[in-house]
Amino acid sequence: MSPRRDALAAARGRELSDVVAERHVIVCTGAGGVGKTTTAAALALGAAALGRRTIVITIDPARRLAQSLGLTALGNTPHRVAGVDGLDAMMLDMKRTFDEVIDRHAPDPTRAEAIKSNRFYQQLSDSLAGTQEYMAMEKLYDLHETGRYDCIVIDTPPTRSALDFLDAPKRLTDFLEGRFLRMFLGPGMHVGRAFGRAAAFGTGLFMRAASRITGATVLEDLGSFFQSFEGMYEGFKTRAAAVYRLLQSRTAAFVVVSSPEGPALREARYFLQRLASDGMPTAGLVLNRTTPPPPEGITADADELARAVTRLRDDDSVEARTAAALLSLHADRVAVVERERRNVAAALRGVDPRAVVDVPELPDDVHDLDGLRAVGAYLYRLPVA
Amino acid sequence: MDVANLLDPRVLLVTGKGGVGKSTVALALAMAGARTGLRTCLVEVEGRQAFAQLLETPPWDFTEREYRPGLFGMAIDPEDSLLEYLDKFYGVRPLTRLVRTSAAVEFATAAAPGIKDVLTIGKVKEMERRRDSDGRFSYDLLVVDAPPTGRIVNFLRAPDATTELVTVGPIRQQAQSLIDMLLDPARTNLVLVTLLEEMPVTETIESAAALRDLGLTLGPVIVNRVVPERLDDAGRKLLEGLDDDGLADLAALISDAGVALDRDGAAALRDLGRVHLRRVDLQQRMREVLAARLRLPRLELPYVPSSEFGAEEITRLARIIEEAVT
Numbered sequence: 001m002s003p004r005r006d007a008l009a010a011a012r013g014r015e016l017s018d019v020v021a022e023r024h025v026i027v028c029t030g031a032g033g034v035g036k037t038t039t040a041a042a043l044a045l046g047a048a049a050l051g052r053r054t055i056v057i058t059i060d061p062a063r064r065l066a067q068s069l070g071l072t073a074l075g076n077t078p079h080r081v082a083g084v085d086g087l088d089a090m091m092l093d094m095k096r097t098f099d100e101v102i103d104r105h106a107p108d109p110t111r112a113e114a115i116k117s118n119r120f121y122q123q124l125s126d127s128l129a130g131t132q133e134y135m136a137m138e139k140l141y142d143l144h145e146t147g148r149y150d151c152i153v154i155d156t157p158p159t160r161s162a163l164d165f166l167d168a169p170k171r172l173t174d175f176l177e178g179r180f181l182r183m184f185l186g187p188g189m190h191v192g193r194a195f196g197r198a199a200a201f202g203t204g205l206f207m208r209a210a211s212r213i214t215g216a217t218v219l220e221d222l223g224s225f226f227q228s229f230e231g232m233y234e235g236f237k238t239r240a241a242a243v244y245r246l247l248q249s250r251t252a253a254f255v256v257v258s259s260p261e262g263p264a265l266r267e268a269r270y271f272l273q274r275l276a277s278d279g280m281p282t283a284g285l286v287l288n289r290t291t292p293p294p295p296e297g298i299t300a301d302a303d304e305l306a307r308a309v310t311r312l313r314d315d316d317s318v319e320a321r322t323a324a325a326l327l328s329l330h331a332d333r334v335a336v337v338e339r340e341r342r343n344v345a346a347a348l349r350g351v352d353p354r355a356v357v358d359v360p361e362l363p364d365d366v367h368d369l370d371g372l373r374a375v376g377a378y379l380y381r382l383p384v385a
Numbered sequence: 386m387d388v389a390n391l392l393d394p395r396v397l398l399v400t401g402k403g404g405v406g407k408s409t410v411a412l413a414l415a416m417a418g419a420r421t422g423l424r425t426c427l428v429e430v431e432g433r434q435a436f437a438q439l440l441e442t443p444p445w446d447f448t449e450r451e452y453r454p455g456l457f458g459m460a461i462d463p464e465d466s467l468l469e470y471l472d473k474f475y476g477v478r479p480l481t482r483l484v485r486t487s488a489a490v491e492f493a494t495a496a497a498p499g500i501k502d503v504l505t506i507g508k509v510k511e512m513e514r515r516r517d518s519d520g521r522f523s524y525d526l527l528v529v530d531a532p533p534t535g536r537i538v539n540f541l542r543a544p545d546a547t548t549e550l551v552t553v554g555p556i557r558q559q560a561q562s563l564i565d566m567l568l569d570p571a572r573t574n575l576v577l578v579t580l581l582e583e584m585p586v587t588e589t590i591e592s593a594a595a596l597r598d599l600g601l602t603l604g605p606v607i608v609n610r611v612v613p614e615r616l617d618d619a620g621r622k623l624l625e626g627l628d629d630d631g632l633a634d635l636a637a638l639i640s641d642a643g644v645a646l647d648r649d650g651a652a653a654l655r656d657l658g659r660v661h662l663r664r665v666d667l668q669q670r671m672r673e674v675l676a677a678r679l680r681l682p683r684l685e686l687p688y689v690p691s692s693e694f695g696a697e698e699i700t701r702l703a704r705i706i707e708e709a710v711t
Binding site: 031032033034060062063064259261262263264266294295297298299300302304305307308309311312318319320321322323325326327328329330332333335336338339342363365367 | 402403404405408433435438533535582583584585587615616617619620623624634635638639642643644645646647649650653654655657658660661663690691692693694
């Protein structure tokens with residue numbers, strides 16, 4: 001066995017028991033539609049089962065899963081999950097979280113109101129890449145600071161690019177700080193001394209073009225919007241840095257979730273690489289809905305299976321037709337398992353996920369606590385009570 | 386409207402819940418368009434390089450290239466789109482360099498809400514209206530791998546949101562012309578991609594309602610990865626009542642056909658068959674839900690259980706689409 005396959009085999013031998021038992025913050029991330037919310041909820045259930053005070057924060061859960069967690073409406077407050085001791089759940093309200101951030105950082109309520117009533121503010125959370133991710137991190141840090149929870153599990157928004165998530169705090173502060181914007185947004189804004197005459201030249205030229213594109217009133221509105229953030233940037237930056245430190249600490253864990261298909265795995269790979277380069281604590285890769293391996297007793301290869309299917313089809317009895325159908329289902333499974341195995345190996349070439357956990361395709365949709373426990377059984381081993 | 390008219394509009398915006406195979410379907414639609422003789426361009430908007438991977442080509446960019454006979458492809462980058470726009474309408478070449486180096490694009494694409502999306506849709510419209518020197522349209526069909534259903538409404542609302550914020554000037558006119566394109570059923574259809582599973586079906590139904598509220602026209606729904614039923618009624622009955630003797634007979638039958646099998650192996654195959662039947666039954670229930678709640682024609686594409694998945698497999702899907710429209 002090559003060293004590389006060895007590493008993958010070792011990773012497959014590990015699961016996430018230590019993560020649900022010990023870590024304070026667990027972040028689930030991955031492409032859209034791969035089962036992040038389900039994974040986050042199942043991990044939270046595991047932590048709570050160990051007697052840890054736990055909360056799961058979800059972004060956009062499927063309705064039936066949300067109902068099973070007692071989440072019937074958006075609300076930025078934790079709810080008890082009925083039937084599970086020590087487990088709270090919360091659905092993140094982006095807009096309200098953003099409002100809370102403004103309230104926290106604004107020097108006075110008047111300024112906070114001025115910002116919140118600006119029409120640009122009202123659309124900012126939808127349009128600026130990374131804002132949702134940043135809000136998720138804000139809420140996470142908030143709950144961390146309350147000291148009420150031993151374990152906080154968070155599901156990240158379905159991002160266009162996995163990078164948005166780690167970049168979010170920096171991107172938002174860079175943007176609001178608007179070094180560039182402040183250069184040209186005009187009266188009342190400081191032009192950095194270092195920019196000198198070149199900047200002044202660029203300012204004029206750009207302003208002329210920009211106002212031709214958008215109309216001058218838009219720029220004025222924008223100007224007053226950014227002006228109202230003056231003096232708040234330090235607060236934002238300090239907070240963002242604290243969030244980043246928390247995520248980087250060994251009390252945190254990132255769980256990357258993927259399906260065994262190419263596109264989701266490419267995002268997972270990208271994210272694992274990024275976590276490594278940022279020195280973030282990677283806990284493992286969860287492969288959701290993998291095709292279960294074919295039964296071990298049948299050793300025939302694809303050609304042998306195909307020949308047998310053809311032979312059986314020559315016979316017109318129900319038994320032979322059914323046998324042919326079952327063998328072809330088996331052949332399909334062998335092929336798909338092989339495809340998934342190759343997809344996973346390609347995605348993990350040269351990256352270390354620490355643990356790789358397969359959660360096989362379950363016969364039914366996961367939408368209640370029993371379903372989450374069934375998923376949990378693959379993610380971690382609980383001590384026998 | 387009928388499945389046969391699937392490729393009639395000039396622009397198909399393909400969307401679906403994450404993980405349903407939206408990009409695969411977009412590629413199959415574009416291949417089908419090219420195969421039926423339409424000059425087709427496949428447009429990527431989120432920079433995922435999904436098509437470069439599937440077709441094993443170098444990364445796609447703003448340049449339109451012919452990847453198969455009659456099948457062009459490109460990836461829209463909002464920044465390039467802005468520069469092209471500035472260049473075209475203002476001839477501001479000296480500005481272009483400044484814009485690039487000064488992070489001004491961040492302003493135009495991030496500060497003003499939705500402008501990034503407006504620029505993306507604007508590029509699609511430019512390609513849709515473009516004519517060759519002989520006066521005919523450069524493309525007969527544009528297939529856009531649009532954002533997933535979770536973001537599609539914000540994406541398509543962007544031109545409208547822009548007209549609310551920007552009351553005068555060329556951006557406003559531009560936004561209005563995009564709205565005109567999006568709302569014209571002969572020019573733009575939304576193609577929803579789904580699976581016959583509960584969560585994608587629910588999200589498809591909800592998205593369809595939201596998109597209709599925006600005034601958009603929905604084309605046929607593409608149902609992806611449908612597992613074909615392998616057992617007939619007699620086979621189903623046989624499987625459901627299979628006892629120990631039956632298992633021994635099954636093992637003998639299959640062993641005679643050349644695949645050595647014991648009773649345990651036969652039991653494993655039986656279980657595989659039962660899982661298959663559950664899957665097929667779930668699909669049928671979901672099909673009925675879609676039929677009752679969506680009222681749109683559907684085209685089903687089969688699950689491809691192969692050990693490889695690439696251009697060859699997608700070409701098979703394209704042929705199915707081609708047959709459905711011709």
